[in-house]
Amino acid sequence: MNEEDDLSLLDDFESEFESPLDDMPPVEAESQPAPNPELMLALLTSSDRQQRAIAARAFSEIEDERAIPHLIDLLKDACPMTRVSAAYGLGRNPSPTAVEPLIEQLGIDWNGYARKGIVCALGNCNDRRVLPPLINALIRDIPAVRLWAATALARAAHLTYEDMIKVIPPLIVALRRDPIAAVRSNCAWALGQLCRELPSNAIYGTAIDALLEALVEDDDMGVTEDARAALLKVGDPRGLQTIEELEREGMI
Incomplete structure (x- = not known):
């Protein structure tokens, strides 16, 4: 193209x-x-x-x-x-x-x-x-397509555990590296959706780590808000504790 x-x-x-x-x-x-x-x-x-x-x-x-x-x-x-x-x-x-x-x-x-x-x-x-193809679009396409590829992956990957763990790594990479804040926000939302259906294992922990990293380190307020919302919906104890501490310190 x-x-x-x-x-x-x-x-x-x-x-x-x-x-x-x-x-x-x-x-x-x-x-x-x-x-x-x-x-x-x-x-x-x-x-x-x-x-x-x-x-x-x-x-x-x-x-x-x-x-x-x-x-x-x-x-x-x-x-x-x-x-x-x-x-x-x-x-x-x-x-x-x-x-x-x-x-x-x-x-x-x-x-x-x-x-x-x-x-x-x-x-x-x-x-x-x-x-x-959705993973490929998330990695390689223009911003508008990447934006919706993240959302589409969250909708499509709920079929099986194997599907969820297949799409989580590219979503984490995009959350950390995509230059467009809106794409990172959708990746945060998508990870939150998938984490709600995952058992508490290493894959789940890595996704939570990525959301916490976005919450603390992303320089876009929209991304940090979406990461915070995702963590709250997942209800992960580590995420909730971090949010509470950041709120207490006036950082979010």
């Missing part, structure tokens, strides 16, 4: 974390009924790219398995907006048949918004196949 082309789509740093779906007209006005599934299904194969995009977007609100084959096809649409919409539609309508097409498109799509949508969809797939 060409990262220079990818990043050129972003007006500024903040816009990278937004979705272009936010700028699309609503499928229906708030006062109107929900999108009509039959109409939206028909529009998924429209020759008009805007109609295809709007229809695909509608299935981020509608659950209808009949849309899945069409949404999979639209992952390769020439229009980036349609690919984004299709990815979010598959996130709402997860299917085992969509996993491999999503993974394939994640590896080849030049558009950062589309990859972000694909990462979000993979996090909803409840399938172990998504873990390697």
Whole structure:
């Protein structure tokens, strides 16, 4: 993928974390009924790219398995907006048949918004196949994709203990080293979610150490707050004691 082309789509740093779906007209006005599934299904194969995009977007609100084959096809649409919409539609309508097409498109799509949508969809797939591409996205992709890869990993890795211990090391590395505070914050949140399901062992202890390190040493207040929140939700005695001591000393 060409990262220079990818990043050129972003007006500024903040816009990278937004979705272009936010700028699309609503499928229906708030006062109107929900999108009509039959109409939206028909529009998924429209020759008009805007109609295809709007229809695909509608299935981020509608659950209808009949849309899945069409949404999979639209992952390769020439229009980036349609690919984004299709990815979010598959996130709402997860299917085992969509996993491999999503993974394939994640590896080849030049558009950062589309990859972000694909990462979000993979996090909803409840399938172990998504873990390697999500880990790769967390390590190597642009900030907006890394941000959501951390969240997606926490959602996807709850399947088994083996899955959880596979994703914890890259999350720890990203929490310690990622240059973007928002990515580190999401890694802190993800580690907190996973630690709540882990037994108290060496892997758990290493994750708690990383959260404590972020709490004490990260220079971004948002990251320290998310690390603190994660530790509180886990309820680890060592974490709670450290938080109490820091609060007593006025350090947090």
